[in-house]
Amino acid sequence: xxxxxxxxxxxxxxxxxxxxxxxxxxxxxxxxxxxxxxxxxxxxxxxxxxxxxxxxxxxxxxxxxxxxxxxxxxxxxxxxxxxxxxxxxxxxxxxxxxxxxxxxxxxxxxxxxxxxxxxxxxxxxxxxxxxxxxxxxxxxxxxxxxxxxxxxxxxxxxxxxxxxxxxxxxxxxxxxxxxxxxxxxxxxxxxxxxxxxxxxxxxxxxxxxxxxxxxxxxxxxxxxxxxxxxxxxxxxxxxxxxxxxxxxxxxxxxxxxxxxxxxxxxxxxxxxxxxxxxxxxxxxxxxxxxxxxxxxxxxxxxxxxxxxxxxxxxxxxxxxxxxxxxxxxxxxxxxxxxxxxxxxxxxxxxxxxxxxxxxxxxxxxxxxxxxxxxxxxxxxx
Ligand SMILES: *Cc1c(COP(=O)(O)O)cnc(C)c1O
Numbered sequence: 290x291x292x293x294x295x296x297x298x299x300x301x302x303x304x305x306x307x308x309x310x311x312x313x314x315x316x317x318x319x320x321x322x323x324x325x326x327x328x329x330x331x332x333x334x335x336x337x338x339x340x341x342x343x344x345x346x347x348x349x350x351x352x353x354x355x356x357x358x359x360x361x362x363x364x365x366x367x368x369x370x371x372x373x374x375x376x377x378x379x380x381x382x383x384x385x386x387x388x389x390x391x392x393x394x395x396x397x398x399x400x401x402x403x404x405x406x407x408x409x410x411x412x413x414x415x416x417x418x419x420x421x422x423x424x425x426x427x428x429x430x431x432x433x434x435x436x437x438x439x440x441x442x443x444x445x446x447x448x449x450x451x452x453x454x455x456x457x458x459x460x461x462x463x464x465x466x467x468x469x470x471x472x473x474x475x476x477x478x479x480x481x482x483x484x485x486x487x488x489x490x491x492x493x494x495x496x497x498x499x500x501x502x503x504x505x506x507x508x509x510x511x512x513x514x515x516x517x518x519x520x521x522x523x524x525x526x527x528x529x530x531x532x533x534x535x536x537x538x539x540x541x542x543x544x545x546x547x548x549x550x551x552x553x554x555x556x557x558x559x560x561x562x563x564x565x566x567x568x569x570x571x572x573x574x575x576x577x578x579x580x581x582x583x584x585x586x587x588x589x590x591x592x593x594x595x596x597x598x599x600x601x602x603x604x605x606x607x608x609x610x611x612x613x614x615x616x617x618x619x620x621x622x623x624x625x626x627x628x629x630x631x632x633x634x635x636x637x638x639x640x641x642x643x644x645x646x647x648x649x650x651x652x653x654x655x656x657x658x659x660x661x662x663x664x665x666x667x668x669x670x
Pocket of ligand 1: 362363364387389390434459461462480481482483484493494495
């Protein structure tokens with residue numbers, strides 16, 4: 290089955306008791322048993338819920354995996370992955386990392402004796418220096434936030450295999466429409482479902498997809514034992530969102546391309562970070578591992594003044610200033626003061642995260658209107 294057909298049909302089937310074409314919201318905590326242990330496969334909704342099962346199967350299909358597991362947030366999903374390991378174990382992670390993941394790793398799991406190495410992944414071979422007998426996993430995010438760097442997943446998979454490490458990929462920015470890390474050799478794919486998969490800015494949820502049965506059962510154990518599971522109403526909303534994932538992503542990509550090109554030619558814009566540009570440093574890798582280039586764009590202003598960036602963001606009508614991304618509506622954010630405020634200025638400036646950097650999550654509105662919104666806001670400086 291091709292992607293669009295899977296988005297609509299995979300994992301779901303009409304409800305056998307009524308014929309309802311849409312998976313019902315099974316708003317129940319428990320399930321009646323005929324006799325102790327004699328049940329229909331469902332005992333308690335933390336462990337299993339039919340609405341969640343449908344969503345988990347849909348996500349597994351979209352990522353070309355075998356097992357999907359949903360969590361109450363993206364961070365809940367990452368939490369379960371790290372709980373596979375023991376005190377003393379070591380994890381190598383991308384340095385260019387979602388702030389919440391960095392906080393979970395350093396402020397929570399380091400207290401439990403897990404050691405993290407945050408490194409640039411531009412050259413996989415340079416990671417060898419961080420491998421020892423305690424190393425267990427490599428954690429990758431690509432494209433990265435907000436600098437839109439691309440990490441070569443095939444190369445990272447080869448490196449991980451060679452050293453007997455698990456490779457986990459946070460695929461939130463790409464969504465399963467643009468990139469399928471399991472096909473490139475990853476062991477675990479993670480999503481903040483909150484973003485493109487949900488797609489309508491109305492749900493917070495996370496997910497993991499794996500191929501391996503044993504790894505899946507370890508993660509399912511943690512999902513149930515630690516209990517960060519989503520409710521059926523949220524699962525329903527994401528099932529609904531997924532039905533248009535391919536259509537939304539096509540438009541996000543189209544609009545992304547239009548807006549990136551517009552910004553690149555604007556006299557008040559300095560740098561534009563978007564992997565679809567041929568002069569993007571990792572363009573060839575992006576072209577090889579992604580289906581298209583997405584709607585996430587970062588840009589800086591000529592003169593690099595914080596006041597100018599603020600004025601532009603305050604002047605937008607269509608790009609709402611808000612955390613998050615991947616919804617149908619366009620958003621803008623200011624990494625230096627919002628998502629990456631806790632990183633010291635010197636550190637963030639080294640990677641290009643300067644005061645005037647603005648991040649856009651380009652939505653699925655009409656591109657002409659989005660361009661006009663940008664034109665008017667940039668005219669204010
Ligand atoms: C939002 C996000 C997360 C965290 O997901 P939540 O659903 O907010 O817990 C993790 N990784 C990336 C790349 C994100 O954008």
